[in-house]
Amino acid sequence: MLPDKIMRINFIVPEISRTGGMRIIFEYANRLTERGHNVILYSPNIPFNSFKGMIKPYFIKHRVNKAKSNLFMKNRIPENMFNKLFDIEHLWLINDHTVRDADATIATSWTSAYVVDKLKDSKGKKFYFIQGYEEWDSNIEYADKSYTLPLQRITVSKYLKELLLEKFNSDSEVILNGIDFKVFNNPDKIFKKPKQILFTDNLLEFKKTVNAIATVKSLKLKYPDLKFKCFGIENYHPLPEYIDFIKDPDDEKIAELYRESDIFLFPVLHEGFGLPPSEAMACKCALVGNSVAAIPEFADNMVSAVLTSPENPDELLKGPNIFWTMMMNW
Numbered sequence: 258m259l260p261d262k263i264m265r266i267n268f269i270v271p272e273i274s275r276t277g278g279m280r281i282i283f284e285y286a287n288r289l290t291e292r293g294h295n296v297i298l299y300s301p302n303i304p305f306n307s308f309k310g311m312i313k314p315y316f317i318k319h320r321v322n323k324a325k326s327n328l329f330m331k332n333r334i335p336e337n338m339f340n341k342l343f344d345i346e347h348l349w350l351i352n353d354h355t356v357r358d359a360d361a362t363i364a365t366s367w368t369s370a371y372v373v374d375k376l377k378d379s380k381g382k383k384f385y386f387i388q389g390y391e392e393w394d395s396n397i398e399y400a401d402k403s404y405t406l407p408l409q410r411i412t413v414s415k416y417l418k419e420l421l422l423e424k425f426n427s428d429s430e431v432i433l434n435g436i437d438f439k440v441f442n443n444p445d446k447i448f449k450k451p452k453q454i455l456f457t458d459n460l461l462e463f464k465k466t467v468n469a470i471a472t473v474k475s476l477k478l479k480y481p482d483l484k485f486k487c488f489g490i491e492n493y494h495p496l497p498e499y500i501d502f503i504k505d506p507d508d509e510k511i512a513e514l515y516r517e518s519d520i521f522l523f524p525v526l527h528e529g530f531g532l533p534p535s536e537a538m539a540c541k542c543a544l545v546g547n548s549v550a551a552i553p554e555f556a557d558n559m560v561s562a563v564l565t566s567p568e569n570p571d572e573l574l575k576g577p578n579i580f581w582t583m584m585m586n587w
Contacts, residue, residue: 264294265359267380269351269369272304272323275335275490275505277532278388281413281434282365283339285386296343301351302327305368307395316394337507353377367391367403374406384409387429389529390420393461401425413530414551433551434530440508441539443516451482454577455518455542457533458489458502466494468524468570473500475574488514515540520577525549526567538562545576 268286273279286296303324308316327333333347348355351372356362359381364373370385385408391400404410404421410429412418421427454476456469473485477499487496488503488511496502503514515521521537523546531550538544538555544562546552556562563576 267362268298271366290342367400370403443541446541452519453484456522465524
């Protein structure tokens, strides 16, 4: 059924990469397209500079490599990228001359928020879709100022809404992320013997992969038959030989990993939403993770998950032990 009014909607992203945040952007763009709206996602050929005013050699190298790749039309979108129903335009400059007039234009990062703020009113109502407090890999001064720009802010959790209010006196509307149950589901859950525990590897320090590895090592000593798997874009941390690592899996493979695992470890210190835990739970994989971001909004401690304190990494170990006691009879 077509909407009463077909809208022209623009998304502005800092670059296209296969991340959880980009998955959500693609999901919204797809759903809006399915409803009959005309959606275009704009991506710069040179990624927006998140270190504005700073010199970071590794990030300069990244921008140069991306520019070279896009100059020769190579690898603009990763091969295992998410499904898309909308158009993508790759531009060398994103401004009033290259972005079409629309009913709405949506910034998706602090770097793109400045771009959207400068666009003419003919580009439509201006939104700022905030999936996390972007204090990592950023010039924090500019990141902080972005949350006070005159854009309609949308956040993905009550936690994020409260954080922006407290730090910047900036209000926002909360829309919790949804899960694609066509991909992430498990109608016939089978608990395995021996049990399998899953976690992710991530380069960002606050993701605390090191805490997950420490927990895994302790569990292996107590339960030698346990199996462990880990996935991520790259293997950034040294892993014991008994942990199987799956590099850069696509959505179907990630869902398969959730389905075949019994417990998902999530040691992150802070987050905007917490997409992997919600996907794991949709696949009936028990969650043991820190009570951060939106996790307390979709998981009940000691009912549907074991939630731990980010201030006490030792608590992460108690969760599998609690589930283990229950699972012994499964």
